[in-house]
Each structure stands twice: as C-alpha cells, then as structure tokens.
Amino acid sequence: MSKVIAIANQKGGVGKTTTAVNLAASLAELGRRVLIIDVDPQGNTTSGLGVDKRRCEKTVYDCLVNGVSMDEVVVPTAYENLFVCPSNIDLSGAEIDLISVMGRENQLKNSIRPIREDYDFIFIDTPPSLGLITINTLTAADSVLIPIQCEFYALEGVSQLTNTIRRVKEALNPGITLEGVLLTMFDSRTNLSIQVVDEVKKFFPNKVYKTIIPRNVRLSEAPGFGQPILSYDRGSKGAESYVNLARELIGDDV
Numbered sequence: 065m066s067k068v069i070a071i072a073n074q075k076g077g078v079g080k081t082t083t084a085v086n087l088a089a090s091l092a093e094l095g096r097r098v099l100i101i102d103v104d105p106q107g108n109t110t111s112g113l114g115v116d117k118r119r120c121e122k123t124v125y126d127c128l129v130n131g132v133s134m135d136e137v138v139v140p141t142a143y144e145n146l147f148v149c150p151s152n153i154d155l156s157g158a159e160i161d162l163i164s165v166m167g168r169e170n171q172l173k174n175s176i177r178p179i180r181e182d183y184d185f186i187f188i189d190t191p192p193s194l195g196l197i198t199i200n201t202l203t204a205a206d207s208v209l210i211p212i213q214c215e216f217y218a219l220e221g222v223s224q225l226t227n228t229i230r231r232v233k234e235a236l237n238p239g240i241t242l243e244g245v246l247l248t249m250f251d252s253r254t255n256l257s258i259q260v261v262d263e264v265k266k267f268f269p270n271k272v273y274k275t276i277i278p279r280n281v282r283l284s285e286a287p288g289f290g291q292p293i294l295s296y297d298r299g300s301k302g303a304e305s306y307v308n309l310a311r312e313l314i315g316d317d318v
Contacts (some may be wrong), residue, residue: 068176068186069243070205075221076192076249079211082283085112086302089292090310092145096184099138102151103172103201104191105158110150113141114290117152125154127175128200129161134175135182140181143292159196168196169236173204194228202232208241212264214250214257214276219267222282242268246309248277275309278302 071084102109107117117123120139125270126132126148128292133169138149162168164253171226176186202208208229226242233240245268251257265272277283281300286293295301 072190073177078213081108099183101149101188105156109189113288116217120150172200202235209243214260
C-alpha cells in the first residue's frame with residue numbers, strides 16, 4: 065500500500081527540497097518505487113533531480129488547473145525507481161487560477177488518486193508558505209514530515225504549521241498524521257545545535273527521527289549538478305544520513 069507524505073515547513077531554508085530529493089533517492093535505491101511531486105513554483109526539486117524545468121511541456125500546474133492526468137505529466141529521472149511530477153514558474157499563478165474552482169482544496173488529491181498505487185512512496189515538496197497550494201498538499205497527504213534546522217528560531221512558525229495541519233484534519237483530511245520531525249543542518253561543534261535538538265524533542269515528544277542530517281558541504285553542492293547526494297558523493301556524511309533516514313522510515317534497523 066502506497067503512502068503520500070508532505071514535506072512541509074512554511075519557513076524557507078530548512079532543508080525541505082534537500083530532504084525530498086535525497087530521501088526519495090535513498091528509498092529508490094533501497095528498491096522502493098518513488099514519486100516526488102514538486103509543488104513549489106521555484107521548481108528546485110525538479111532541477112535537483114536533473115530535469116530541465118524549462119523544457120517540461122506539462123507540469124503539476126496542468127494537473128491542478130487544467131485537469132490533465134498526472135500520469136501524462138510524471139517523467140522518469142536518471143535514477144532507477146525515481147520519478148518526478150515537475151514544476152516551474154507557471155505554478156506561481158495557480159493560487160489565483162484556483163480561487164473560482166469548486167472543491168479547489170481537493171485538486172491535488174484528485175490528481176494523485178488514479179496513480180497512487182503505482183508507487184510505494186509519494187513525496188510532495190511544498191512551497192515556503194501556508195497558501196492554497198500547501199492546503200492542497202495537506203489535503204492530499206497521509207502524513208507530514210517537518211524538517212527543522214538546528215539554528216536560531218528553529219521553532220519559529222512551527223506552531224502555525226501545526227495549527228494549519230490541525231485545521232485541515234478537522235475540515236478536509238481527518239486521516240492526516242504527523243509522520244515525523246527531521247532535524248537538519250546539525251553542527252556537532254556548536255552548543256546551539258545541541259540545544260535546538262533538545263528543544264525540538266520537547267516540542268515534539270516521540271516524533272523526532274533518530275537520524276539527524278548534518279551540515280554538509282557536499283549536500284549543498286549536489287543540487288547545482290542536478291544530482292541527489294547518493295550520485296554526487298556516495299561516501300559523504302550527507303549521503304549516509306539520508307540512507308539512514310530512509311531505513312528508519314521503512315522500519316529497517318539504522
């Protein structure tokens with residue numbers, strides 16, 4: 065049975081796209097069939113997987129606004145078992161285009177339903193906002209994975225996100241749950257990172273992954289080459305961490 069996981073945090077720069085690309089690639093390497101749906105108009109997940117967003121004839125915008133079947137939009141990546149529903153700047157107009165659409169909060173859910181069982185995991189990489197696109201994502205998802213960076217004000221805005229998830233649960237998607245909280249950009253040399261870990265664990269008891277993603281230069285370089293970290297530098301700490309996270313997600317020993 066497939067699982068749809070939204071990767072969300074309205075705060076930018078917390079590692080949403082890095083996590084979407086590298087967790088999906090790690091699961092694909094472990095033999096799972098994985099789709100990433102890019103619903104950020106910047107299209108960084110799309111380009112981070114080596115897909116030229118400027119050359120995509122159809123994108124997730126067409127699914128949301130024009131009713132195009134998602135299987136017409138999904139493209140394979142260069143990596144076995146890993147597929148992407150691409151995005152580009154066209155998506156920036158979707159919130160306005162959807163205002164007059166009946167059942168607009170369910171557009172993404174309706175697009176995913178026919179192709180859902182074709183994949184073991186479907187990840188949705190959200191924009192850094194709590195607008196209609198993110199509401200669509202939370203309505204479509206089974207659960208939410210929240211990346212939080214180990215820096216000052218790490219929990220700033222997270223309560224707003226959890227309130228939004230609660231409202232979506234009450235009104236649109238009663239089955240949605242918190243998949244887990246992922247600590248990113250951890251620097252073991254600083255007291256701050258260690259303090260943030262403790263703070264986040266208190267805020268989300270029993271929901272923080274054992275795997276913590278370190279601050280890693282190779283992780284930040286990989287998107288510039290359109291590659292997941294497993295392809296760019298398999299021996300790096302970043303690659304090791306995301307493989308461990310993938311194993312933790314599927315219940316294998318880390």
